[in-house]
Amino acid sequence: MTAPFGPTRLLDTAGGADVVSLDAHLQRWGALPSASGRTIIEAVEQSGLRGHGGAWFPVGTKWRAVAGSGRARPVVVANGPEGEPASGKDRYLLRHSPHLVLDGAATAARAVGADKVVVHVTEEAVGGIQVALAERARRGIDGCTFEVAVAPDHFLSGQESAAVATINGRAPGIPTFIGIRSVRDQGVAGRPTLVQNVETLAHAALIARYGSEWFRSVGTPDSTGTALLTVTGRWDAPRIVEVPLGTTLGHALGIDAEAARAIQGVLLGGYGGGWLPTATALTMPLTEEAARSHGSSIGAGVVVLLPAGICPLAETARVARYMEGEGAGQCGPCVNGLDVLATSVEHLAYRPRSLRGGVAALPTLCGLIEGRGACRHPDGVARFVRTAVDVFADHAALHLSRGPCQTTRPFLTVPASPVAGAR
Amino acid sequence: MPDDPAVPDGAGEPGGRRPVSRPRFRLIVDPIACDGAGVCAELLPEMISLDPWGYPIIHGDEVPPGLVDLARRTTVSCPRLALTLLRIDR
Numbered sequence: 318m319t320a321p322f323g324p325t326r327l328l329d330t331a332g333g334a335d336v337v338s339l340d341a342h343l344q345r346w347g348a349l350p351s352a353s354g355r356t357i358i359e360a361v362e363q364s365g366l367r368g369h370g371g372a373w374f375p376v377g378t379k380w381r382a383v384a385g386s387g388r389a390r391p392v393v394v395a396n397g398p399e400g401e402p403a404s405g406k407d408r409y410l411l412r413h414s415p416h417l418v419l420d421g422a423a424t425a426a427r428a429v430g431a432d433k434v435v436v437h438v439t440e441e442a443v444g445g446i447q448v449a450l451a452e453r454a455r456r457g458i459d460g461c462t463f464e465v466a467v468a469p470d471h472f473l474s475g476q477e478s479a480a481v482a483t484i485n486g487r488a489p490g491i492p493t494f495i496g497i498r499s500v501r502d503q504g505v506a507g508r509p510t511l512v513q514n515v516e517t518l519a520h521a522a523l524i525a526r527y528g529s530e531w532f533r534s535v536g537t538p539d540s541t542g543t544a545l546l547t548v549t550g551r552w553d554a555p556r557i558v559e560v561p562l563g564t565t566l567g568h569a570l571g572i573d574a575e576a577a578r579a580i581q582g583v584l585l586g587g588y589g590g591g592w593l594p595t596a597t598a599l600t601m602p603l604t605e606e607a608a609r610s611h612g613s614s615i616g617a618g619v620v621v622l623l624p625a626g627i628c629p630l631a632e633t634a635r636v637a638r639y640m641e642g643e644g645a646g647q648c649g650p651c652v653n654g655l656d657v658l659a660t661s662v663e664h665l666a667y668r669p670r671s672l673r674g675g676v677a678a679l680p681t682l683c684g685l686i687e688g689r690g691a692c693r694h695p696d697g698v699a700r701f702v703r704t705a706v707d708v709f710a711d712h713a714a715l716h717l718s719r720g721p722c723q724t725t726r727p728f729l730t731v732p733a734s735p736v737a738g739a740r
Numbered sequence: 741m742p743d744d745p746a747v748p749d750g751a752g753e754p755g756g757r758r759p760v761s762r763p764r765f766r767l768i769v770d771p772i773a774c775d776g777a778g779v780c781a782e783l784l785p786e787m788i789s790l791d792p793w794g795y796p797i798i799h800g801d802e803v804p805p806g807l808v809d810l811a812r813r814t815t816v817s818c819p820r821l822a823l824t825l826l827r828i829d830r
Contacts (some may be wrong), residue, residue, distance in 0.1 A: 412744040462763060493772070494770045494771065494772045494773070496770065496824065496826075497768070525744070625821060647771070647772040648771035648772055648774075649771065649774060649776050649793055649794070650771065650791060650793065650795050651771075653792075653793035653795075654791075654793070685791055685792070689771060689791075689795070689797070690771055690772050691770070691772045
């Protein structure tokens with residue numbers, strides 16, 4: 318029951334079992350200490366833990382707000398649909414270490430005074446979670462009830478208001494406009510609701526055991542602890558790695574200057590994140606602030622190293638079209654803007670001479686859709702396209718002067734488009 | 741200085757009334773409800789323009805005090821009631 322030393326925390330799977338049973342879990346980590354809600358919130362605040370679902374919002378601040386809402390008994394949503402196609406860390410965690418996630422959810426419930434946790438995951442994770450919940454029920458270790466809600470397999474499923482809509486049995490996976498209010502005030506069954514990413518909850522489960530000082534012993538003062546990353550392009554297949562925040566990707570992934578030359582650019586944060594020049598991505602400290610200062614975001618921890626020989630603009634076009642199709646189809650600027658934006662990127666990628674207004678038309682279009690949806694979907698696509706145009710400016714100039722790339726192959730994972738009219 | 745929010749409306753008035761500062765407002769659009777009718781941009785061109793697809797773009801974070809009444813009338817004229825005048829000073 319010793320605290321894990323160094324950067325391996327969530328991926329410490331108690332001796333390498335495929336699925337860590339409750340017995341093995343308790344043997345490795347011990348039981349959750351019975352602290353008061355107030356004590357837990359203070360520890361989480363002092364730990365500096367931030368949301369690993371993509372927003373990097375301070376977790377303690379969020380928990381305190383839900384705990385203090387005071388109208389009705391709050392609900393906790395353990396949120397793990399992970400609609401981001403290039404991300405696999407939440408599924409990995411749910412499959413291999415479900416009890417870390419469930420411990421975190423129970424900790425959050427105690428902290429905010431919730432009597433109910435809804436585990437919100439896609440179909441593939443349901444079986445494993447049910448087994449884990451049955452183990453916990455037999456032991457009677459939880460002071461709250463657990464339910465499982467099945468998320469549709471869409472990009473937007475994990476968005477906060479979309480998750481609540483799914484759980485409330487209303488327009489599954491479709492965000493709602495909550496304006497100045499938030500699901501924190503009115504969410505599941507109209508009750509104050511804490512929606513928290515499953516990796517974030519797993520970190521909280523360890524903070525509850527080992528405290529904030531232990532948590533802060535890894536990372537930087539503002540970006541504390543470790544993060545799970547889904548890394549594509551470094552090995553033959555994508556891999557989940559755990560790294561201390563504040564490290565560099567070059568160091569964490571073992572990429573030297575020589576190996577970096579074979580990388581055209583790095584996508585950080587996923588399809589709502591942003592492209593970075595290889596040198597920047599590999600040498601900047603891995604913190605959300607550093608990523609944002611370069612126009613990107615760590616997002617949900619997606620890292621894609623784009624190898625040479627693949628047209629980055631064709632990849633950007635494929636993703637932009639996929640993201641257009643994954644919109645909820647509710648907001649005019651997003652419905653119209655993303656279609657025009659995707660078409661323009663397709664022009665740049667495949668028919669560059671028919672791109673009206675040149676490359677400069679793309680950031681202008683992005684400006685027209687940013688901040689104008691009910692959710693942040695259009696903003697994410699705009700960031701993805703903006704950074705592509707920036708990072709691959711030389712490549713775009715080649716397209717315009719010499720024509721599109723003659724040879725390329727699909728590299729980024731882009732799921733098949735939903736059947737038209739199915740949503 | 742009638743527009744200076746630092747000078748409360750009720751300051752200096754007799755009767756010892758608690759100073760009250762002028763309410764401040766922001767316009768927000770519910771992009772799901774909005775269907776691009778465009779009425780708002782006609783009624784309040786000082787603050788609202790339309791994008792290439794006919795959907796409103798709100799300019800400025802705060803409604804200037806002189807436009808608050810017009811902004812309020814604009815919100816009730818929206819056929820989808822997609823505009824909200826939101827009080828931001830409390």
